[in-house]
Amino acid sequence: MALPKLSKLEFQIMDTLWNGSECSIREIQEAFPARKRPAYTTIQTTVYRMEAKGIVHRVRKVGNFHVFAPAISREAAQRRLIDDILAFFGGRGQPVMAHLIETGKLSLEDVKQAEQLLRSQTKERQS
Amino acid sequence: MALPKLSKLEFQIMDTLWNGSECSIREIQEAFPARKRPAYTTIQTTVYRMEAKGIVHRVRKVGNFHVFAPAISREAAQRRLIDDILAFFGGRGQPVMAHLIETGKLSLEDVKQAEQLLRSQTKERQS
DNA sequence: TATTTGTTACTACACCTGTAGGAGGAAGTA
DNA sequence: TACTTCCTCCTACAGGTGTAGTAACAAATA
Numbered sequence: 001m002a003l004p005k006l007s008k009l010e011f012q013i014m015d016t017l018w019n020g021s022e023c024s025i026r027e028i029q030e031a032f033p034a035r036k037r038p039a040y041t042t043i044q045t046t047v048y049r050m051e052a053k054g055i056v057h058r059v060r061k062v063g064n065f066h067v068f069a070p071a072i073s074r075e076a077a078q079r080r081l082i083d084d085i086l087a088f089f090g091g092r093g094q095p096v097m098a099h100l101i102e103t104g105k106l107s108l109e110d111v112k113q114a115e116q117l118l119r120s121q122t123k124e125r126q127s
Numbered sequence: 128m129a130l131p132k133l134s135k136l137e138f139q140i141m142d143t144l145w146n147g148s149e150c151s152i153r154e155i156q157e158a159f160p161a162r163k164r165p166a167y168t169t170i171q172t173t174v175y176r177m178e179a180k181g182i183v184h185r186v187r188k189v190g191n192f193h194v195f196a197p198a199i200s201r202e203a204a205q206r207r208l209i210d211d212i213l214a215f216f217g218g219r220g221q222p223v224m225a226h227l228i229e230t231g232k233l234s235l236e237d238v239k240q241a242e243q244l245l246r247s248q249t250k251e252r253q254s
Numbered sequence: 255t256a257t258t259t260g261t262t263a264c265t266a267c268a269c270c271t272g273t274a275g276g277a278g279g280a281a282g283t284a
Numbered sequence: 285t286a287c288t289t290c291c292t293c294c295t296a297c298a299g300g301t302g303t304a305g306t307a308a309c310a311a312a313t314a
Binding site: 007008009010038039040041042044045046049063064 | 300301302303304305306309310311312
Binding site for chain 2: 083103108122
């Protein structure tokens, strides 16, 4: 699979990697809020599995620890996520947006910007 | 949990129930496209589990089979879904919409309608 | 060098989900 | 009634994920 689906924990780990670019297991673990911080080995196991799936890779060894880097982009992962949930909405984005609006997750500003983006895209496609 | 998370298969089953309101296991199974139709007992097991989780319930027995009905609304389930993925976007709806637009899942019409919806909501809140 | 501390690599386990087989019972049919 | 068909209920199992312990080793320190 080109883009394997990421679980919640995997996504959180990727988030740290995307922010910091390159991290050790320890750094990833400590990026979790102290209250809900999984055990070191929990992160380790998960990162190893992610490595096996090709979504992270080791870039080098520093001292006695390894440094990992993301192997897929945040955008790609997010897009994958959205494609997945779109399946639950019959592939149509409109109901998704409706829910976002109903739950107050989109401002008028957001929508106006979106409209701009759409218009520019349409223009590009025509030219 | 008030609203348990639905898996893909569970959502497909709910879809049949939401459309037909009340269905037997057989009806749910036959609603799947013939090519990718799970075994009868697969649907059955999953429906039983959903019953245990309180997302469907038996409404009556007809002949020797049971009839099931949804115990949660489509809107509630979809909202739950969206809340989940929003967590992957830092709780902000804007990047979600951006992805929808980039992948051509939203038309200018959709966005305009959304804008209308937003304006009317804002008005309501003010009055 | 001996001790402490931090990593790695391996192992384990429980829960969820998709998948389905089989025994037994109920309902319709010859 | 005897047979066939369909459904229920129980059981099983594999793969994925979250969770973490432990043995062994490497690095830093006393």
